[in-house]
Amino acid sequence: MPSDESTFKPALSLMSGRIAAFAITFLTPVVLVRVFTQSEFGTYKQLLLMTYTLFFIAQCGLAESLFYFLPKNPDSAGRYALNSLAMLFISGIACTVGLLVKPDAIASWLSNRALARYMPVIGPYLVFLLMGTVLEITMISRKRYKLAAATYVSTDLFRAFFLIIPALITRSLMWALIASVVFLFVRVCAIFGYFRWEFGDGLRLDRARLREQCAYALPFTLSIVVQVIQQNYHQYAVAYHFDAATFAIYSVGCLQIPLVDFMATPACNVMMVRMTEQLRETGVRRLLAIWHDTTHKLALLFFPFVGLLVVNAYQLITLLFTAAYAASVPIFMVWCLLILMTAFQTDGVLRVFAEMRCLFTINVVRLVLVLLLMGWFLSNFKLMGAVLITLVGTLLAKIMSLARIRKLLQTSFAELLPWKNLGGILLSAMAAAIPAVILNGKLDIPVLVLMPLSGIAYMVTYIALVLAFGLLDKDEIAAIKRSLYVWNRGMVHRDQ
Numbered sequence: 023m024p025s026d027e028s029t030f031k032p033a034l035s036l037m038s039g040r041i042a043a044f045a046i047t048f049l050t051p052v053v054l055v056r057v058f059t060q061s062e063f064g065t066y067k068q069l070l071l072m073t074y075t076l077f078f079i080a081q082c083g084l085a086e087s088l089f090y091f092l093p094k095n096p097d098s099a100g101r102y103a104l105n106s107l108a109m110l111f112i113s114g115i116a117c118t119v120g121l122l123v124k125p126d127a128i129a130s131w132l133s134n135r136a137l138a139r140y141m142p143v144i145g146p147y148l149v150f151l152l153m154g155t156v157l158e159i160t161m162i163s164r165k166r167y168k169l170a171a172a173t174y175v176s177t178d179l180f181r182a183f184f185l186i187i188p189a190l191i192t193r194s195l196m197w198a199l200i201a202s203v204v205f206l207f208v209r210v211c212a213i214f215g216y217f218r219w220e221f222g223d224g225l226r227l228d229r230a231r232l233r234e235q236c237a238y239a240l241p242f243t244l245s246i247v248v249q250v251i252q253q254n255y256h257q258y259a260v261a262y263h264f265d266a267a268t269f270a271i272y273s274v275g276c277l278q279i280p281l282v283d284f285m286a287t288p289a290c291n292v293m294m295v296r297m298t299e300q301l302r303e304t305g306v307r308r309l310l311a312i313w314h315d316t317t318h319k320l321a322l323l324f325f326p327f328v329g330l331l332v333v334n335a336y337q338l339i340t341l342l343f344t345a346a347y348a349a350s351v352p353i354f355m356v357w358c359l360l361i362l363m364t365a366f367q368t369d370g371v372l373r374v375f376a377e378m379r380c381l382f383t384i385n386v387v388r389l390v391l392v393l394l395l396m397g398w399f400l401s402n403f404k405l406m407g408a409v410l411i412t413l414v415g416t417l418l419a420k421i422m423s424l425a426r427i428r429k430l431l432q433t434s435f436a437e438l439l440p441w442k443n444l445g446g447i448l449l450s451a452m453a454a455a456i457p458a459v460i461l462n463g464k465l466d467i468p469v470l471v472l473m474p475l476s477g478i479a480y481m482v483t484y485i486a487l488v489l490a491f492g493l494l495d496k497d498e499i500a501a502i503k504r505s506l507y508v509w510n511r512g513m514v515h516r517d518q
Contacts, residue, residue, distance in 0.1 A: 275353025
């Protein structure tokens, strides 16, 4: 695909912003696990689980709907954006009331009575977190990619700062959460300034536009509710059956790697904007190329990333979370396989076609599967069982989504995906693990030295195999050469 049509050209700007803040974001739980006891850290992880479950559900699809409406009807963009912001505020207040009605019951359900005292803080945290979602989405939908990248990086850095510093100073989870609320409130204030600058007199509430958004968003909300329940049910099941310390071990095993979201989300967002524009202008004819381009490039990134994580799982977990969490390693190795499926941004394609009923049906099927089999998997495989059934459910959902996308794009299964390239990338990622495994087994050196050596061996082997198998197109090779040229010139100037 020509470079000027590549989804990754604008997406790279967004990725660079997120990756710039990756280190401190990734290190946040690493610091907190050393500040709090295992039970306190488990409480923190349960609060995050509960908050972000409500966060995704309470959005009601109103923030994500902007990816559909702003490119489709740019003249009314300010109305759509302000409608979303106002409704997210109302949704957040409703959630806050729900949290404050019976906090002890919620704490009891999660087998951790310590949770109840944090509910008055989690309420406003959730309100401001919800309202903040419209900021970067609006920027991306308006194709202000560099501004969105800068906003991403500043948000990630300040959010970590406002959480870590109070925790280090006070050794109190409560004060760390209060400081986080203060930051999120400041971020919401900044949204109003940006909206006034972006939309000017076009910024106002509009009931007619709101009805359009609700017609799109409410079916999408049903899908998201089911999806969020399915994606997080395994953690709630573990929290219900085990104590906070055991949940801490499990949650570390299910470690979320921010780098995955930092790369996948911008790629999906840009893909959706481009697909919506092409669908409006030319129909489905050019959508398959956009879908192939996005999937191919995400596979190039994520398949070897999974290989690196699996090969270095023990060293990574014990280095970050200490040897007390060694039991998390097998869980983490299986959990990483979910990243492979992130290369297939099927939900984004279905949302472009407003296939909300399809999304809802797929997520219901996946949820029913998980609900029916969770008990059996826990009984037979203990903590590992919760991860395995989640993996099976996600795989089923991807297969169902791809079947629907084939019809929407009016193509065959043979042409639906770049199968040959994907197979070659997967084989290259697997074969590249061999020298890394040998190094890990043979070298008795400190972890901080071993991991970089193992990682370099893996990546050198992977890149050599990718080039040997011809898995990069001309534009990708040209982009790599340009990057190396810029880097080389920078080194020369630095030496001078």
